[in-house]
Amino acid sequence: MVKKVIYGNHAVSYGAKDARAEVIAAYPITPQTQVVELLSEFCASGELNAKFIKVESEHSAMAACVGASATGARAFTATSSHGLALMHEMLHWASNARHPVVMANINRAMGPPWNIWTDQNDSIAQRDTGWLQFYCSTNQEVYDTTLMAFKICENDKVLLPGMLSLDAFVLSHTSEVVDMPPQEEIDEFLPPYNAKYKLDLEDPRAFGSLMFPDWYYELKYHQQTSMEEALKVVEKVGKEFGDRFGRHYGLVEEYRIEDAEIILVVSGTIAQTSKEAVDVLRKEGMKVGLVRMRTFRPFPKEKIRKIASKVNKIIVIDRSISFGSEGAFFTETKACLYNEKDRPEIWGVIIGLGGRDVTVEDITKIAKKGKDGKFKINEINWWGVKL
């Protein structure tokens, strides 16, 4: 067991190394650069036996991962914001071709104007590309999720690509202690990827050829059922990881919700801030709890329904906005509760876009305002916007 104090970005690099990624293709973008810098060192020194393709764009980074994965190799990349947006077409390609590529995305705001700080609009905008999406809140979770993502995505019942997100700077450039298990134990947890379908000289087939409407529709059905299957696999792998390494992960993390009357639904590093806020409020006697969303795709509907059935009020805090609608987690949370008999009251709050700081005080105030029923229903509640 090795414990190191490392940046969130380096937690990604160590994760990819310890997962024994075989082909890495990446293009630099702030604030992701440290991820690929360290990985290129690992590859150059031989510490990691992998091909590192230093591509000329993110679009090519994902395309190279697609090609590598088609041969059955374990492929990895990392990007952020505009880089992720540029990949968009190939994100569909990776998912539609059922390549279990794993990628780290450093959540950064989209320009213009240029902004290198955090919000989730970059990854939320890739919602419908058929990628699993994980949101991390500590460097340890970043490292662990990188390992787990490969195991989840490469599962026969899933065979879809996966993206883990971490907040720009708040996590990417913040040092925390990360516990890294011995390589042999990781290898046991994550054996080499044995691709069921791959380009093969002995069994030459054509991948991705023109498909008429008679066939295509069913493929989409299966992509969705695999996503649904992934809900179970995420939990199964999270449990196995916990049993082996002592850190358990699920679709969501529940914090002090046992007797909670009001619940905050959050993701990313805001969750860490919110946990502190919950502790402060609990001391004041408020029955508040927190649900941290680890997965956005697939969306853990059942989990949310179960939690929601026990509370009166839910506040969903989003660090993204779907223009013309509302925060993405808010929409999803509401949607999965619509057919429930006893629905809690539910409000959506937008906060911290473009890296605006989110403090414990912000969250305690939000919780109190919700408790007092002072938020607007059916409207966006903008927190801290200067008008």
Place this chain on the structure above:
Amino acid sequence: MKLTIPEEELMYEGTVDCQGCGASLAMRYALKALGKKTFVVIPACCWSIIAGPFPYSSLQVPLYHTAFETAAIVSSGIKAGLEMKGIDATVMAWAGDGGTFDIGIQALSGVAERNDDILYVCYDNEAYMNTGIQRSSATPFKAWTTTTPRKYPKARPKKDIDEILVAHEVPYVATASVSYPEDFIKKLQKAKEIKGTRFIHVLAPCPTGWRSLPEHTIKLARLAVQTCIFPIYEVENGKYKINIKPKNPKPVDEYLKLQGRFRHLTEKDIKDIQEITIKKWKKLLRKEEFS
């Protein structure tokens, strides 16, 4: 009798190409030259169709269809994956002129600059034929396409993709024509043995888009060489060699008049094209001399 073309067929009959398709012929020769240990990567182009719809494949080698602009880099990704798996094989990107000269040039340039170990073949039919004959940067000067109507034919010359690749200092760049299969096959076989980025640009007439007769495909691809409109040469580690040198180049008119896409040309247009062609040819002769 000694055969000059390998007998092995790695392409099935009954492909869904147009009559007299030069691109189809080019693939047939390419696979004969490269053999079974070949992976083919095809971006959006005529060959996305010719290769056959699911569940069919017209090729007897593994084939990966990919996005328009990614033939080169997906090939690199495949090569990297194969290397990690210890599989030694040729990875051939097989793209049209649109996927090479235009939308795919960025990824191709990246691959060439890194000298990734792939063979890139561009079958050039001089326009976006699969989408219905729209101009590409490979479309010749003054040619008609559906986006360069006869009243406003293409005003700019064909992009010199070969020189762009030569400028990347890759180990091998060559041009070829489906009318000179021995030359084309020899180049493919030579390229197969070279490590690094290898680029072969093969002229593949398109009767549908050129508004020519299917039975003129071979004739046209030969006239393109004999008029010096499409010179056949190779550049190996920077050294030029013109493989076919017409002693007395035929007048360009002989090539142009067989194609409906040049039907609107005036006497002056033809004269201009003749002059440009010879000027470029002389430049190439000097490159050979000085390299």
